[in-house]
Amino acid sequence: MASVTLEHIKKEYDNHVVAVHDFNLRIRDKEFVVFVGPSGCGKSTTLRMVAGLEDISAGTLKIGDRVVNDVEPKDRDIAMVFQNYALYPHLTVYENMAFSLRIRKMNNEEIHKRVCQAAEILGIMEYLGRKPKQLSGGQRQRVAIGRAIVREPQVFLMDEPLSNLDAKLRNQMRAEIILLRKRLDTTFIYVTHDQTEAMTLGDRIVVMKDGYIQQVGTPQQVFDTPKNLFVAGFIGSPQMNFIRGHLRENNGSYTVEVLDIELPLEEEKCAILRKKGIKSQDIILGVRPEHTTVQFEKSANSIPSTIQVVEMMGSELHMHLLTNSKDRIILRLPTLDLTKAQRESLKNGNSLFFTFPTKVVHIFDPASELSLLYDENEDDQ
Numbered sequence: 001m002a003s004v005t006l007e008h009i010k011k012e013y014d015n016h017v018v019a020v021h022d023f024n025l026r027i028r029d030k031e032f033v034v035f036v037g038p039s040g041c042g043k044s045t046t047l048r049m050v051a052g053l054e055d056i057s058a059g060t061l062k063i064g065d066r067v068v069n070d071v072e073p074k075d076r077d078i079a080m081v082f083q084n085y086a087l088y089p090h091l092t093v094y095e096n097m098a099f100s101l102r103i104r105k106m107n108n109e110e111i112h113k114r115v116c117q118a119a120e121i122l123g124i125m126e127y128l129g130r131k132p133k134q135l136s137g138g139q140r141q142r143v144a145i146g147r148a149i150v151r152e153p154q155v156f157l158m159d160e161p162l163s164n165l166d167a168k169l170r171n172q173m174r175a176e177i178i179l180l181r182k183r184l185d186t187t188f189i190y191v192t193h194d195q196t197e198a199m200t201l202g203d204r205i206v207v208m209k210d211g212y213i214q215q216v217g218t219p220q221q222v223f224d225t226p227k228n229l230f231v232a233g234f235i236g237s238p239q240m241n242f243i244r245g246h247l248r249e250n251n252g253s254y255t256v257e258v259l260d261i262e263l264p265l266e267e268e269k270c271a272i273l274r275k276k277g278i279k280s281q282d283i284i285l286g287v288r289p290e291h292t293t294v295q296f297e298k299s300a301n302s303i304p305s306t307i308q309v310v311e312m313m314g315s316e317l318h319m320h321l322l323t324n325s326k327d328r329i330i331l332r333l334p335t336l337d338l339t340k341a342q343r344e345s346l347k348n349g350n351s352l353f354f355t356f357p358t359k360v361v362h363i364f365d366p367a368s369e370l371s372l373l374y375d376e377n378e379d380d381q
Contacts, residue, residue, distance in 0.1 A: 002077075003063075004063055004187060006024060007059055007062075008060070009022075009056060031187060031204065032201060033190070033204050034190045034202035035190070036205055036234075046208075052076055053080075063154060077155070087132040088132075091131070092129055093119075097115045122145060122146050137164055156189070158189070160191055190202070227371055227374050228371060229286075232286050238332070240289075245284070247280060256361065259327065278372055283363050284365075285363060286363070292356045293355050301355055306321065306351060316332050319346065
């Protein structure tokens with residue numbers, strides 16, 4: 001078992017394209033850390049540098065207390081699970097899992113013990129004699145994970161291992177990875193573009209964009225207190241609503257003016273803004289779809305809108321609304337909270353009112369796109 005430390009890691013290619021900029025992170029022993037972000041953000045490149053499959057242009061990489069910048073991949077005591085499984089098609093499942101151990105010249109008794117233990121953990125004992133082409137996608141992925149398990153590495157690296165699976169199987173495998181992590185109790189670094197995977201799997205998540213770390217924290221921290229507009233919009237489904245408005249300061253108290261209403265902020269948020277010396281300014285207000293309340297009749301501080309699209313998701317409705325100021329808003333509405341008459345009134349083109357408590361809003365500076373409510377002391381890298 002080992003920690004992984006990345007200090008000022010940079011990846012620059014021969015054409016001067018920089019894929020990863022000044023990446024700093026300490027991954028603790030036995031921690032499960034997820035790198036998440038859109039395609040091209042540098043997450044897989046960073047993982048491949050940890051694996052030794054990409055050269056490091058600058059910075060220091062440590063596994064445990066050992067600097068491994070120039071150490072060959074086979075000598076780093078890591079195991080990697082790839083997106084495309086990377087199984088040998090001419091070998092059986094057993095032979096695929098045993099291959100790396102045979103290269104090490106391990107004795108047959110120990111090889112058999114390790115392969116059977118991994119197969120038992122993953123529920124693939126009955127497939128040991130089959131070739132990869134005889135397996136489903138989920139079964140192949142289990143074999144790829146098993147091949148990594150038998151090596152008993154200090155660090156597991158997983159590069160989008162579930163992206164080739166269908167939605168149902170992805171959910172099942174996600175749960176199995178959580179159970180696997182508990183059984184193995186070792187260090188994991190996991191790469192995904194799927195924020196649901198990141199939120200459910202990681203002890204901490206590293207949100208990346210354009211080769212830069214945007215925020216590091218527990219899933220709950222990143223969801224509750226996004227550091228900037230990108231993180232706020234990327235984490236959460238459907239994504240956070242953003243509305244232009246104005247923050248008004250008056251003797252240390254603050255109100256937000258948005259969509260023709262004025263809402264006072266509670267003291268906790270006012271204290272953060274006072275500490276930062278924030279004065280009156282234009283803002284971007286963020287509110288999550290699940291933090292809004294639908295009203296079928298106008299009331300104080302309710303916001304009028306027109307229904308554009310209604311998406312039936314089973315247990316909830318996703319309501320796409322257009323406000324009088326042409327802002328587009330998405331709401332999540334549990335179907336159990338609605339009467340039959342209310343459900344029938346939710347038709348495209350009909351009017352609807354909504355509101356939200358200020359305790360759940362996020363406030364961003366339009367120029368820097370940083371959260372005015374983010375406490376820099378929460379940075380965890």
